[in-house]
Amino acid sequence: MAMKVAKRGNIPPFIVMDVMRAANEREAAGGDVLHLEVGQPGTGAPAAVLEAVRAALSADRMGYTDAFGLPALRAGIAAHYADRYGVAVDPGRVVVCTGSSGAFVLAFLAAFEAGDRVALASPGYPAYRNILRALDVEAIEVPVGPETNFQPTPGLLEKIEGRLDGLIVASPSNPTGTMIGRDGLKAIVDYCAGRGVRLISDEIYHGITYGEPAETALAFSGQAVVVNSFSKYYSMTGWRLGWMVVPGELLRPVECLAQNLFISPPTVSQYAALAALGCRAELDGHVARYASNRELLLRELPKAGFARMASADGAFYLYADVAHLTNDSSAFCARMLAETGVAATPGIDFDPDRGNRYVRFSFAGRTEDMAEAARRLIAWRT
Template structure:
């Protein structure tokens, strides 16, 4: 007898995780790997944060917390918005989540019904559309390019043939790194409110910009759902800790969903989050390193023949056009890993069509790693350029 496998589980893979697995296999076999595939900062929590956390957990049983998270953490996040965005947020509207990934699941379940149409930029973070598909929603892929700095705009929404129930925006964005200017973001917030579109604002790369700071929708209106995380700026990927800022009408639905799906976020991680928020200055040195790494790529890759990039305003990614070398970024990245030991991510993870000619470089590792990658990649790319696209 063949037993049923649910359709909702038949979603595409998150390709970067497959690249990460292939890179780990190569390392296990004793070969060198330079990791430019995953958006995982190479630094962890600063020593001062870890020392204070060690003292604190001696006095805590680390049992279940309430589903929406520790009051101390919710209040600390509200203070964070006052200090960084000059925005007053009621801690009661903040829900602590098991990473931003759980935050997206909770937000989508609370805000959308099966069959709802939710717009998102393409190229964009693949888990948005895959989670929506698994939940029975319809992802509406909105192609964006350099004319809108790879971001949706009100004018882009006006050109859609059918209305949306929701819209996801990310600023800074993954994979492009682009930031939505404050006036354009306010226009999107206003338009979504007027049209009954639930706006989901992914702000997990806030704090990581190389020009003007990214502005939160928190200070613009109450109706957007804000998703944020301790993974990126606070370098806490493995701690699985994120948060939502919710409209008042979604707080209780998210709480009930969280009670049943996750019980509560990890208590240890929540304590670490409280301490990390009190030591924000300790993380600023990482932004300076990312800026150096970004400059190494922007200076080094054109010399190797890669000259077209999305504007890397923030986050720690460089999205690069390799269309003159390949029309199959999946195979291209596999060959880069196998022949140079450099792990990068195929654009097909972020864009089902044009992504075949794009790749993403993550530059949140060490400066030595990024510089060595450019040194290794340059002769390899020059060899591909001279031999043409045959076999790629």
């Protein structure tokens, strides 16, 4: 007799991971690959992080910490907000999590009931809608484009029919790299506050910007849930550590969920993160490299036919309109990998309705790889 399989797992895959697997299979078979598909820094953790971890491994048995993390790390994260944004944050509101992925699971479970309706920009990070779907929360796609810098606005939100229980924003955004300016973010915060809409602000690409610095939603509201991570700016993807700042009414629900789902965040990664908070000089050097990569690709990719791109104000992505080249971005990316060795992510991962005509390039890797990828793509398209 066949056993039941829960419908929660019946969600779309995270396509970028499938692309990365295909790229790795090509490498394993002896082919070369230039990895522009995955949003992962090409550098490892800062040197001081590795030293701190070696010391911690010698001195600590690496047992469980509190469910919300090491008190020293929570205090360090709170100090980060005062230092970088001039915003006072109570360390008691800081929740250290198993990556930003764990933060989203905890935030969505604590803030939304099954059947609630949560808006998010499309294109946007696919895990938002897929996690919501697994939790029986309805994801309301808000189509955005160049006219709003690929970001939601109160005007677009007003067009949504029916009630709205939550809104997820990301600035800088994945996959577009676009940002919401200070006035625009305040307008969104005010819109949500006036209508009882729970705002989730994804700020994991803060620190990686190419003009104006990113603004935190905490500058305007104590009711927003802010999510950040040590993966991107801090160059620590595999350490699986992130954090949230949550309003008081969600603290105990989040704590109970965290205790039962995760026990505590990884202890060794928390010691690593404590050291990472003091490595801004080295990390800003990585951002300078991303800026060079961005400039190179913005100059060279139009020569290969990739001329229409989102503004890429931050993060390390270029989101290119390829409608003049294909109506099937998945097949296009597969052919590009097979014929050039350049791996990129089809836009269908980020926008189920219009992503068939977009491709995302990540420029988080080595500058030499960016230059070689551009050379190959120009040769491929000419």
